[in-house]
Each structure stands twice: as structure tokens, then as C-alpha cells.
Amino acid sequence: MKTTVVSSVVKMSADAPLSVRDITVAYHRKPVLWNVTLDVPGASMVGLVGPNGAGKSTLLKAIVGMVPRISGEVRIFGKEYHHHRSAVAYVPQRESVDWDFPATALDVVMMGTYGQLGWFGRVTKKERQAAHEALRQMEIEHLAERQISQLSGGQQQRTFLARALVQQADLYLMDEPFAAVDAATENAIVNIMRTLQSAGKTIVVVHHDLHTAREYFDRIVLLNTRLIAAGKTADVFTDENLQKTYGGKLTLLEEVGDAMRRRDRSNSP
Amino acid sequence: MSAELSWEIDGWIILAGALCAMSAALLGNFLVLRRQSLLGDAISHAVLPGLAAAFLLTGQRQGWVMFLGAASVGVLTVLLTELARQFGRVDESASIGVVFTFLFALGLVMIVQAADSVDLDPGCVLYGSIETSMIRKMPLFGLSIPRVVVTLGTTLTINSLFVAAFYRMLKVSTFDPQLARAQGVPVNFLHYALAGLVAVTSVASFESVGNILVVAMFVVPPVAAWLLTDRLKVMIVLSLVIGVLSAVLGHLAAINVPIWFGYRSTSTAGMMAVASGGLLFFCVLFAPRKGLLSQLLRQWEVSLRILGEDVLATLYRAEVAGQNAVRLVGLVRSLLVTKLWARIVIEFLQLRRLVSRESDGLRLTTAGRSRAQNIVRSHRLWEHYLASEAGMSNEVLHDGAERLEHFTDRQMRERLLVESNAPSTDPHGRPIPPEA
Numbered sequence: 001m002k003t004t005v006v007s008s009v010v011k012m013s014a015d016a017p018l019s020v021r022d023i024t025v026a027y028h029r030k031p032v033l034w035n036v037t038l039d040v041p042g043a044s045m046v047g048l049v050g051p052n053g054a055g056k057s058t059l060l061k062a063i064v065g066m067v068p069r070i071s072g073e074v075r076i077f078g079k080e081y082h083h084h085r086s087a088v089a090y091v092p093q094r095e096s097v098d099w100d101f102p103a104t105a106l107d108v109v110m111m112g113t114y115g116q117l118g119w120f121g122r123v124t125k126k127e128r129q130a131a132h133e134a135l136r137q138m139e140i141e142h143l144a145e146r147q148i149s150q151l152s153g154g155q156q157q158r159t160f161l162a163r164a165l166v167q168q169a170d171l172y173l174m175d176e177p178f179a180a181v182d183a184a185t186e187n188a189i190v191n192i193m194r195t196l197q198s199a200g201k202t203i204v205v206v207h208h209d210l211h212t213a214r215e216y217f218d219r220i221v222l223l224n225t226r227l228i229a230a231g232k233t234a235d236v237f238t239d240e241n242l243q244k245t246y247g248g249k250l251t252l253l254e255e256v257g258d259a260m261r262r263r264d265r266s267n268s269p
Numbered sequence: 270m271s272a273e274l275s276w277e278i279d280g281w282i283i284l285a286g287a288l289c290a291m292s293a294a295l296l297g298n299f300l301v302l303r304r305q306s307l308l309g310d311a312i313s314h315a316v317l318p319g320l321a322a323a324f325l326l327t328g329q330r331q332g333w334v335m336f337l338g339a340a341s342v343g344v345l346t347v348l349l350t351e352l353a354r355q356f357g358r359v360d361e362s363a364s365i366g367v368v369f370t371f372l373f374a375l376g377l378v379m380i381v382q383a384a385d386s387v388d389l390d391p392g393c394v395l396y397g398s399i400e401t402s403m404i405r406k407m408p409l410f411g412l413s414i415p416r417v418v419v420t421l422g423t424t425l426t427i428n429s430l431f432v433a434a435f436y437r438m439l440k441v442s443t444f445d446p447q448l449a450r451a452q453g454v455p456v457n458f459l460h461y462a463l464a465g466l467v468a469v470t471s472v473a474s475f476e477s478v479g480n481i482l483v484v485a486m487f488v489v490p491p492v493a494a495w496l497l498t499d500r501l502k503v504m505i506v507l508s509l510v511i512g513v514l515s516a517v518l519g520h521l522a523a524i525n526v527p528i529w530f531g532y533r534s535t536s537t538a539g540m541m542a543v544a545s546g547g548l549l550f551f552c553v554l555f556a557p558r559k560g561l562l563s564q565l566l567r568q569w570e571v572s573l574r575i576l577g578e579d580v581l582a583t584l585y586r587a588e589v590a591g592q593n594a595v596r597l598v599g600l601v602r603s604l605l606v607t608k609l610w611a612r613i614v615i616e617f618l619q620l621r622r623l624v625s626r627e628s629d630g631l632r633l634t635t636a637g638r639s640r641a642q643n644i645v646r647s648h649r650l651w652e653h654y655l656a657s658e659a660g661m662s663n664e665v666l667h668d669g670a671e672r673l674e675h676f677t678d679r680q681m682r683e684r685l686l687v688e689s690n691a692p693s694t695d696p697h698g699r700p701i702p703p704e705a
Binding site: 064065066085088090092096097098101102103104107108111112114115119120147163 | 302304434435437438440441443444445447448450451452453454495498499500501503504
């Protein structure tokens with residue numbers, strides 16, 4: 001998928017790698033995301049920042065249709081996600097899979113090629129080479145034949161990243177790739193993100209650390225159930241915005257959410 | 270001692286058992302890996318109302334009607350489980366438990382209601398009767414083959430085709446359903462298809478091993494195979510092998526073991542489950558990496574290495590103090606180990622040419638001295654680091670360093686050196702020896 005160079009603001013909005021309009025998501029009636037609207041321009045590296053339970057992971061999941069949304073719509077390069085799956089590589093949280101599964105690091109990376117390879121064709125040299133190349137980029141090619149439960153947390157995260165690389169997507173959605181990894185892995189991941197960005201790819205990352213967020217990302221999205229602010233890092237990272245995001249100013253919204261949940265409970269038999 | 274085997278009878282029984290075990294184990298791999306082993310149990314019980322309904326509706330007891338009834342109940346089980354989980358807000362195993370007991374009870378009631386017209390024997394449903402099922406034969410390819418063998422053979426073929434055709438999809442959707450969905454895999458369809466085939470396999474196994482014991486074949490061979498390997502394909506093949514072994518050993522045990530104790534031969538189906546349990550037990554003990562024995566050996570190996578390094582360090586310290594050789598008794602006293610352990614460790618060190626035994630006691634060889642010097646170096650570097658960087662008091666320094674020294678390589682020593690500003694002595698004032 002090649003994006004043409006955009007000239008006008010209107011066109012940019014239509015063809016943006018990711019455009020979210022008025023998304024609302026609820027778990028058991030309690031709103032987790034409330035009317036979130038967001039545009040992510042091409043070739044940007046975006047940090048999705050907010051306190052625990054702010055709906056950061058949920059936003060990524062809602063984008064790829066893993067959690068149902070009550071309202072709103074998502075456009076990937078101007079199209080619906082399910083028409084454009086191959087353009088998106090989603091990297092889930094490391095704990096979301098069972099690492100005791102009988103597979104090697106190479107097996108896991110190969111899974112990333114299935115989308116393009118198809119489900120019934122033979123695995124060719126091309127896919128195998130791509131998988132090895134991705135492992136090499138993540139500096140774990142020597143672990144290709146290692147059983148995945150024998151990998152350290154950082155190596156497992158690198159395996160996931162390598163799997164995303166072979167998907168050759170244009171939009172990367174990563175859910176807490178830096179959670180509980182060693183410093184060397186964190187560096188390797190940041191480097192690969194920069195490489196992807198300079199190749200024109202767009203990366204959206206759920207991130208926890210405010211200090212490194214400033215350094216890693218050129219755009220920041222502050223989220224706490226609602227969208228607090230989104231834009232260039234320097235513009236968004238203001239004391240006022242951070243106070244809004246982390247300062248507990250959402251109590252009224254939380255209260256009404258809890259009230260909705262309570263009524264839902266008492267209504268059910 | 271052993272009973273006479275007849276290929277005409279025993280051959281068919283073993284074949285039927287093996288086909289049943291392979292059909293179930295093949296699907297069981299994915300149930301076990303999805304942590305849904307209970308689903309095999311649930312579906313094999315829940316097919317009962319499906320069978321009863323299929324019979325009551327059509328009046329037929331054989332053939333595709335029964336399989337259709339079973340398959341639809343298999344899908345229904347998964348559907349109901351999912352509903353119970355979502356709306357009852359209970360976890361998956363609880364909802365499976367509720368759904369399958371409900372369906373099983375419903376099936377029992379239906380069978381009892383229809384008891385006058387149906388010759389479904391509850392005992393036969395539970396543990397089958399592989400021996401008598403051999404009597405009914407049918408012609409196929411000019412041979413007279415027991416019907417049950419044809420049924421199970423067909424089931425195995427269908428299951429194999431399913432797994433072979435959807436292998437990649439099954440693999441991805443089992444490991445990471447989110448990725449599978451993102452790549453457009455029909456994850457739910459696969460799940461229902463798997464459940465349907467589990468139901469069909471249960472019904473096909475009714476006559477041979479019964480619907481209780483088929484549960485063992487769904488779960489035990491895959492679990493045993495998982496202990497033996499880290500590759501999915503290998504695991505699947507091994508589970509099939511273990512299934513076949515269970516059938517062979519189970520039948521041989523059924524006709525032999527009771528006779529040893531003066532009883533009549535017993536049910537092959539029961540013994541098959543026992544045999545698979547025995548094979549699993551064997552794997553738990555002796556599996557190469559995950560087995561108890563290999564874990565124990567690895568622990569021993571580590572303690573042997575640690576004690577060996579402690580011996581080397583003791584000899585080194587004695588040498589520095591001017592004592593050229595150390596007697597075994599002295600080592601036993603200073604290292605607080607049994608004499609036997611000390612002897613084993615010293616044998617091991619001699620074998621690796623790190624120490625030599627002289628008339629006046631044990632001495633370090635040149636290679637041993639280098640190793641020992643680095644261990645003592647690690648120890649003192651750690652003591653310094655723990656005191657200066659971690660602020661630990663002098664009394665606890667030794668114990669801390671004593672453990673860390675065994676897991677410190679050259680690279681880590683260099684980092685220690687840099688981070689604690691290249692000390693020349695430890696906190697007790699003893700010199701830190703140079704890298705050997």
C-alpha cells in the first residue's frame with residue numbers, strides 16, 4: 001500500500017493512516033472510551049498516554065475490531081478496517097498469549113507472513129527469508145530455533161515485533177511494547193520504530209512512561225476515557241493537559257458511568 | 270502365561286482402539302493447547318440428547334442421522350457455554366460444567382422416556398464394548414471388515430483432512446486468536462467446526478471405548494506429547510503414536526494382566542485409558558526437558574558445579590595463605606557438606622583436570638588455579654559492590670557474594686569493575702586478584 005503525497009488538509013484527513021470518529025466503547029455498560037475523535041497523520045510516531053484504565057489498550061482494540069464499539073467509526077487510509085486488514089499490524093500485549101505453546105521464535109514470526117501467504121499455499125523460501133530478516137533486525141536471529149517459553153521477556157517482545165515487521169504493514173499499533181523489558185530491548189524497539197517511521201510508516205504506541213514519551217514520540221495523544229489532547233508533543237505536553245489527564249477531573253464522568261452500571265445490574269434478574 | 274492372540278479378533282480390536290485413539294488425540298491437541306480440555310469431556314457427554322433426539326425424530330439408530338444430531342449438539346454446547354459465560358458472568362470452566370451436565374441429564378431423561386423403543390444401553394454408552402462390536406461386519410473392498418472399524422476409519426480420515434487443510438489457521442488461532450482475526454481467519458467458525466468434529470468423534474467412539482473413556486483419548490495423548498516436544502507438528506505426530514501405543518498396550522494388558530491374578534480378562538477400553546495414563550506418567554517422569562528426572566538432574570548439575578567452585582576457591586585461599594595442599598577432611602569441615610558429596614565433587618574436578626590428588630592432599634592444577642582465581646575475584650568484587658553500591662553491612666556481605674560469585678562471568682566482572690571504580694581490595698581489606 002503506497003500513500004500518495006498529500007497536499008491539502010482536507011485530503012489528508014480522508015487518506016490519513018488512521019482516522020477515528022466519535023468512538024464510544026463500554027464494558028458491561030461502563031464507558032471505557034467516550035466520544036474519542038482522532039486523526040493520525042502519515043509517517044508519524046504517536047504515543048498514546050494516560051493513566052491505568054484510561055482506555056488506551058481498548059482504543060487500539062476498538063480500531064482493529066477486537067472489542068465492539070457502541071458508536072463511531074474508524075478509517076484506515078480512508079477505508080474500513082476489514083477492507084484493509086493487511087495495511088495494519090497489531091502488536092498485542094505480551095501477556096495476551098500463552099508462551100508455553102509448542103513453537104519456536106521463528107514459528108511465531110512465520111505466523112506474521114500467513115496473512116499474505118494465504119492459508120493453503122506452501123511456505124516458500126521468500127517467507128522464511130523474510131522471517132529471518134525480521135529476527136535479524138530485532139537482533140535475535142540466533143534465537144530463531146529457541147522454544148518461546150525459553151526466551152526472556154525482552155526477547156519475547158522482540159519476537160512479537162519481528163512478527164509485526166514481516167506483516168509489512170503501513171500502520172503499526174503496539175500495545176505497551178516497553179512493558180517489563182530490559183533497557184537494551186527498549187532501545188532496539190525504539191530504533192526499529194524510527195526505522196519504520198523513516199520508511200514512511202505510521203506507528204501508534206500505548207506508553208506509560210511520561211519521561212520517555214517526550215523523547216520517543218513526535219506526537220502525543222492524552223487519553224482518559226475522553227480524549228484530553230492530541231497533537232505535536234511539545235504542544236500537548238502542558239501542565240494543564242497533564243493535570244486534566246492524571247488529575248482526577250473526570251470524577252463526574254466516572255460517577256455517571258458507575259451509576260449506569262449499577263442500574264444495569266439492578267435491572268437484570 | 271500370556272493368552273493366545275488371534276489376528277482375526279485381537280487384530281481388529283487393536284485396530285479399532287488405535288483408530289479411535291488417533292481420531293480423538295488429533296483434535297485433542299488443539300483442545301489441550303487452547304486450555305479447553307474440559308470441552309472434550311463436555312461435548313462427549315452432551316451428545317447424548319443429540320443422539321436421543323435424532324433417534325426419536327427419525328426412528329433410525331444408525332448412520333449419518335446420529336452423526337448429524339451429535340455434531341449439532343457439539344456446536345450447541347459451545348454456543349450455550351459462550352452464552353452462559355457472557356450473561357451469567359462466570360468463567361469458562363464453570364459455564365462448561367453447567368452446560369454439559371444440563372445436556373447430559375436431558376439426554377438421560379430422553380433415553381429413559383424412549384427406553385421401550387430404544388436399545389441404547391447406558392452401560393454401553395459409558396464405556397462401550399469393543400469386544401462385541403467386532404461381531405457386526407460389513408463387506409468393503411472385498412473384505413469383511415467390522416463396521417466399527419469402518420466408522421472409526423472414516424472419522425479419522427475426516428479429522429485428518431480437517432487438521433491438514435486448516436493447519437495454519439488452527440495454529441495461529443490457537444496461539445494468538447487476535448492475530449488470527451486480524452489476518453481474516455474465521456476464528457469462530459473454526460472453533461465450532463472443532464467442536465462439531467469432537468462430537469462426531471465421541472459418537473463414533475461410542476461402540477468401541479464409550480463416551481467416558483474417549484475423554485481420556487482427547488486429553489491424555491496430547492498432554493503426554495506436549496511434555497516431549499516444543500514443536501506443534503511433532504506434538505501432533507507423537508500424540509498419534511501415544512494413542513496407538515495406548516491401544517496396543519491396553520488390549521494386551523486387558524487380556525493378560527487379570528489372568529496373572531487369576532481373574533477373567535477385562536475390558537480393552539478401560540485398559541486403554543489406564544495404559545495412556547501409564548504412558549503419561551512415564552512422560553512426566555522421563556520427558557527430556559520438562560520431565561521430573563531431567564529437572565532433578567539439572568538441579569544436581571548446578572549444585573555440583575557450585576560446590577565444585579567452592580572447593581576450588583577454598584583450595585585457592587589455602588594456597589594464598591601458604592598451605593600447599595588441603596586434605597579431604599579439611600574441605601568437608603570448611604564447606605559443611607557430607608563426605609560422600611565431597612568425594613563425588615572431587616572426582617568430578619579431577620576428571621576435568623582442575624585439581625590433582627597428591628600424597629599430602631588436594632592441589633590445584635594450573636587450569637584449576639585460573640578458575641579459582643576468577644571465582645575469588647568475582648567474590649571480592651561483589652563484596653565491594655554490595656558494600657559500596659548497595660550499602661549492605663559487612664556481616665552479610667560474604668553470604669551475598671558467596672551466591673553471586675557462581676553466576677558471574679568475565680563480562681559481568683568487567684561491568685562490576687567499572688561501576689565500582691576499579692577497587693583493588695574488598696571491604697575486608699583483602700586484595701582482589703587480577704583476571705586469570
